[in-house]
Amino acid sequence: MFRPMTPPDSPTLPSGESVTPFTITVDGRSIPARPGDSLAATLLMAAVVPLRYTPLSGRPRAPLCLMGVCFECLVTVNGQQNVQACMVQVRAGMQVQRQQSARTVGEPA
Amino acid sequence: MSRKEVDTLVIGGGVVGLSIAYGLVRLGERVRVIDGDDHAFRASRGNFGLLWVQGKGLTHPAYARWSMAAARMWPSFAEKLSALTSIDLERVQSGGLMYCLSEKELTERVSKLADLRTALGGDYPFEVWRPTELKRLYPHLGTAVAGATFGPLDGHVSPLRLLRSLCDGLQRLGGELVTGRHCQQIVPKDSAFQVQVGDQIHTAGRVVLAAGLGNRDLAPMVGLQAPVQPNRGQILVTERMQPFLHHPSGHLRQTGEGVVQIGDSKEDVGLDDGTTLTQLSRIAARACRVFPVLAQVNVVRTWGALRVMTPDGYPIYQQSRQHPGAFVVTCHSGVTLAPLHADVLVQWMRGAPCPPDITSFVAERFDV
Numbered sequence: 001m002f003r004p005m006t007p008p009d010s011p012t013l014p015s016g017e018s019v020t021p022f023t024i025t026v027d028g029r030s031i032p033a034r035p036g037d038s039l040a041a042t043l044l045m046a047a048v049v050p051l052r053y054t055p056l057s058g059r060p061r062a063p064l065c066l067m068g069v070c071f072e073c074l075v076t077v078n079g080q081q082n083v084q085a086c087m088v089q090v091r092a093g094m095q096v097q098r099q100q101s102a103r104t105v106g107e108p109a
Numbered sequence: 110m111s112r113k114e115v116d117t118l119v120i121g122g123g124v125v126g127l128s129i130a131y132g133l134v135r136l137g138e139r140v141r142v143i144d145g146d147d148h149a150f151r152a153s154r155g156n157f158g159l160l161w162v163q164g165k166g167l168t169h170p171a172y173a174r175w176s177m178a179a180a181r182m183w184p185s186f187a188e189k190l191s192a193l194t195s196i197d198l199e200r201v202q203s204g205g206l207m208y209c210l211s212e213k214e215l216t217e218r219v220s221k222l223a224d225l226r227t228a229l230g231g232d233y234p235f236e237v238w239r240p241t242e243l244k245r246l247y248p249h250l251g252t253a254v255a256g257a258t259f260g261p262l263d264g265h266v267s268p269l270r271l272l273r274s275l276c277d278g279l280q281r282l283g284g285e286l287v288t289g290r291h292c293q294q295i296v297p298k299d300s301a302f303q304v305q306v307g308d309q310i311h312t313a314g315r316v317v318l319a320a321g322l323g324n325r326d327l328a329p330m331v332g333l334q335a336p337v338q339p340n341r342g343q344i345l346v347t348e349r350m351q352p353f354l355h356h357p358s359g360h361l362r363q364t365g366e367g368v369v370q371i372g373d374s375k376e377d378v379g380l381d382d383g384t385t386l387t388q389l390s391r392i393a394a395r396a397c398r399v400f401p402v403l404a405q406v407n408v409v410r411t412w413g414a415l416r417v418m419t420p421d422g423y424p425i426y427q428q429s430r431q432h433p434g435a436f437v438v439t440c441h442s443g444v445t446l447a448p449l450h451a452d453v454l455v456q457w458m459r460g461a462p463c464p465p466d467i468t469s470f471v472a473e474r475f476d477v
Contacts, residue, residue, distance in 0.1 A: 055349070082348055082407055102367055105353040105402050108248045 155414020205263025
């Protein structure tokens with residue numbers, strides 16, 4: 001459905017600007033990314049779908065609004081649960097995990 | 110002008126008014142509730158949802174007894190209401206904790222509860238839980254917690270589900286709910302009451318004022334007083350999480366939906382139900398001292414609501430001497446006390462003797 005105007009690992013943006021691509025890790029798998037993209041866009045371009053399963057019905061979900069409203073793109077980023085992937089810029093070396101259920105309180109400090 | 114007659118007209122469609130109306134309609138009365146609109150200050154839509162006993166009535170043992178009686182009636186009250194409406198109230202009543210953040214705070218609290226227990230002749234259950242016991246249940250507990258008092262009667266419900274269930278239950282039993290209307294005037298006439306609501310006159314043999322802060326202006330129309338003042342509380346709610354808080358506390362509870370609700374500020378700011386960063390950050394900081402992991406959790410919403418407080422914090426339950434059949438009811442703890450309001454209180458309104466624990470809750474106590 002979506003296709004980037006230039007490939008996600010291309011060093012050239014559609015604007016002609018040069019960038020240095022990098023990778024992030026999603027559930028242990030390395031996927032290409034480049035600076036300036038949102039994490040949600042990076043995940044969509046790498047076809048990381050479904051992105052999560054809902055806690056109540058267990059139904060699959062993917063990023064929808066891409067503007068911080070629908071909360072469908074929740075992922076765990078560097079250990080922080082329920083991060084809206086569309087509201088953070090992708091960074092080199094990000095460790096992303098898809099969420100299988102409602103967020104937990106986490107380990108005691 | 111249209112005229113409509115009922116046995117009892119209840120002014121106020123919050124938890125207090127609806128509990129009374131529900132109780133009366135269960136006894137076969139024709140009941141109508143007049144409720145305001147979204148511009149009204151509606152404590153029932155903003156409150157915390159605790160069923161709370163511990164610490165209530167520290168200066169008035171009768172109020173502690175009244176609160177305990179209500180807590181003990183809650184299981185059967187909830188069962189009947191849910192059976193009628195098929196609404197799950199998300200009631201959990203396996204005890205509540207009050208966390209103390211210093212040894213001094215804990216000692217003072219325990220001493221007050223012990224004094225109250227003595228005043229009540231021993232019938233006032235509570236325990237003191239030290240950090241080692243608390244840690245077994247709550248590995249996330251912060252090192253700042255010196256201990257907690259545990260009240261076995263305490264618990265919580267969803268206040269919105271309770272409100273909805275009372276609305277629904279009342280109407281299923283034939284009671285009427287008129288919403289979006291403001292009561293302008295009450296005229297006692299020929300041992301009945303004519304109540305002007307918009308362009309309608311409602312006539313009833315009995316009128317119950319349960320209009321929260323609105324009671325202040327309504328009570329004098331029937332020879333009563335309700336010197337109530339607003340007291341603002343602010344609340345934060347987090348994103349939903351898997352259950353980890355097994356007991357509510359006075360400041361912190363996890364709802365049936367998994368939301369952690371954090372609250373308990375008290376401010377005298379008049380009729381302003383807004384929020385302030387100062388109070389919200391203070392509330393959040395205290396919660397993070399009790400459970401440091403909360404610092405990592407997203408807050409999704411905040412709000413303010415106005416408590417309905419008398420000068421001493423205790424209720425007013427009173428029938429007008431001048432105009433019998435007119436009652437005023439106001440209290441801070443409409444959720445906790447709902448089972449009593451729907452039962453013992455309505456029996457008193459229908460002619461039974463006044464329950465001994467509430468005979469002192471008349472407005473004249475403020476005339477000093």
